[in-house]
Amino acid sequence: MNQFPTLNTIVPVKEIHGKFLMDVPADLYIPPDALEIFLDTFQGPLDLLLYLIRKNNLEILDIPMAELTRQYMSYVEIMRANQLELAVEYLLMAAVLIEIKSRMLLPCSNSKDTEGDIDPRATLARRLIEYEKIKLAASRLNDLPQAERDFALVKVPAEKIMLRCLPEVSANDLHNAWLALFAGIKNKSHYHVTREKLSVRAHMSRIMRQLRGREFIKFHELFNPTFNIAELVVTFIALLELVRETLVEVTQSNIFGIIYVRPTNPISAI
C-alpha cells in the first residue's frame, strides 16, 4: 500500500486518553499525558523542527524563521511548564533559531567577503535535509527483511562421529616410529636385528585369540583349510614359537592320536 513506511513500524503508538487542561494555541494542543510520549517520539530538536516544517508545509530551503521559531518555542515552553526534563539539545536549538532569526533582521552585511553572502539559515537547512534523509533511510532499513526477526537461518545439526576426533595413524607412522626407536638404540650399542616374517607374529596372536577362553583346541583346528601353503607353514612355525615361549602346551596321548593345544594360562584365569 504505502510504499513509504510510517514510524508505526518503529515506535508503537500509545493510546492517549488525556483531556486538554491547558489553553494553548490551537495548532499546539498537546494533551499533558502525551507530553512524555511526545518527548519520546521526537528524536531531538531536528526531528521536532522537521515535523513543524512538514506539518505547516514550509519550504525547507526558505524557512520562515519567525514562524518556525515561534512554534518551536511554544513547544519548548509547554514542556518546561510541565517540568519535563528537557534534553539540553532542545534549548540549544532554541538559541540557534533565535540567533538565525535575529541575524536575518540585520541589514545585509557591508563586508561581502565575510558571512554576508551566506543565508544564515543554510546550515540549519543542510542539517535538516541530511537528518531527514537518515530518518527515512532508518525506516527503510527497518523494512528490509532481517535475520531472526523476519526469517530464520537454517542449521541442520551434523551427526558428529566420535572417531573423527581421534588421532589418525598410518602404517608409515608406525614404520617410522619403529625406525626411530632402533635408530636410537643403534646409537647406544651395536644391535643386530634379524629379518623376520611378520606373519609369524600375526599368527601367534591369532592362535592365542583362538585359544582365548578355551581349555584346549585341536591341532588341526588351527589350520584353516583356506590357507595357502605359506600360511600353513607360518601357522605351524607360530605354534612352535608359542611353545618355545611357553605360551601353549601341545600334547598327544597316543601315537597318531589327536594333538591338543592348550594355553598354559587359560584366558578365563585373567
Add this chain to the structure above:
Amino acid sequence: MLDQPIPLVPYNLSGPANPNEIKRILEAVLLTSQDPLSLSELRKIFNEEINLEIVRKLLEELRDEWRNKGIELVHVASGWRFHTKPEIQQFLDKLNPQRPLRYSRSVLEILAIIAYRQPVTRGDIEEIRGVAVSGQSLKTLELRGWVESIGHRDVPGRPTLYATTKSFLDDLGLRSIEELPPLEDSGSLFELESNIELSSAQESIITESIE
C-alpha cells in the same frame, strides 16, 4: 557460456562422481552451516579440485531447485546460505512465541548513519541527529555484530570510527552496501508528498488532540 558443459576436473577422494552428487553435497553442507559459505570455502570441500565456476553454476542450479520451497538459498555478502522465506516466519513464531525485539527508532537511525555515512565517529552521528548518542544504542548494534570499530580518526581525542560489518549485510540478505535502499533526496521527497513525513505516531499525538 555457462550453459555449455564444463568438464569436471576428476575428483577422486572416495568422491562425488558427477555434478548431481556434488550438488547434493553442497546442499547438505550449506544446510548444516549457519554462517554463509564462500565459493572458495565450498571448494575446499572437494580438495579444491573443482573449478570455482562449476561450484558457482551448481549453486545457482541449487538455488533454482529450492525456489518453490519455504527455504531459499541466497547469495549474501560473505557467501551462500540457506534461510527461510519471510512467509514462514508466522509459523516459526507459533513455535517460539516470544518475538525478537525490534530496534528503537534511535538505534535504527544510528545504524542508518553508520551504514550510509561510514566510517563515522560518535561525534558525526550526534552532529547528524542533533542529540547525544547513548552508549547503549551503539553497544546494541555491536553486540548484534552489525557494527564494529575499524580504527580511530586522527584528530584530538582519536575518536573511534564505526562501520557496518559483513554480518550486517548477511542478516539483511544483501551482498554489498550498495544494495541498501538508496538515500532519498529530501527535496524530491518533499515534492512527492509532504505528509508522509508526519509519521502517524507524531500525528496521533499532536493532531488528534485538536478535534
Add this chain to the structure above:
Amino acid sequence: MLDQPIPLVPYNLSGPANPNEIKRILEAVLLTSQDPLSLSELRKIFNEEINLEIVRKLLEELRDEWRNKGIELVHVASGWRFHTKPEIQQFLDKLNPQRPLRYSRSVLEILAIIAYRQPVTRGDIEEIRGVAVSGQSLKTLELRGWVESIGHRDVPGRPTLYATTKSFLDDLGLRSIEELPPLEDSGSLFELESNIELSSAQESIITESIE
C-alpha cells in the same frame, strides 16, 4: 489406511491450503530447528487445526522425499529432526579442519612394537624402548580398540600379552598385519639376514644382537 486421502481440516490462517503447502512449511520449520520437534509441537504451527495423523503422514512423505539427499529426516525419541548422513561428515571436516590430533611419540612407539612384535608383554616393550611404559599409553591404545590383551605369558608375574586388533587393521586400511611396511626396508639401519626363522622379540632384537 493412511493411503486413503484424509480430508484436511480447513485451515484458514492466511494459510496453507493443501498438503503440499503444509509439507513445505513443516520442512522449513524442521530445517531451522536444532532440536527435534514432536508431532504436537508441529501441530501448534497450524493452530492445532490439523489432525495429528495427517502431520505424521506428511512427515513420512517428507522423509521419503529426502531419502536421496545428504541430509535425512529422522524420527527420534523426542520427535522429528533433520540431521546429516554420516557420509557428509568427511566434507564438513574439510570445511572445519581441526588441527589433526597426534599421538605422542611414546604411544606410537608402543603401538609399533606391539604391531611388529606381537604378542608382547609390557616388559618386552620396556626392554625394547629402554624406558618404563606408562599405563596411560597402553590404556590409550586399548580404549582406541587397537590393542588388546590376548593372554598371559607363563613366567613369574604372569604378565599380560598384548596384540593388535582387527579394528586396528581396519582403521589403518590394512587387510592384514603383513601389509605393514616391512622392516627390511630399513636397509642400512639393520643388518639383514635372509633367514625367515622363528625369532622372538627378545631373541631377535635384544639377546641375539648383543655380540
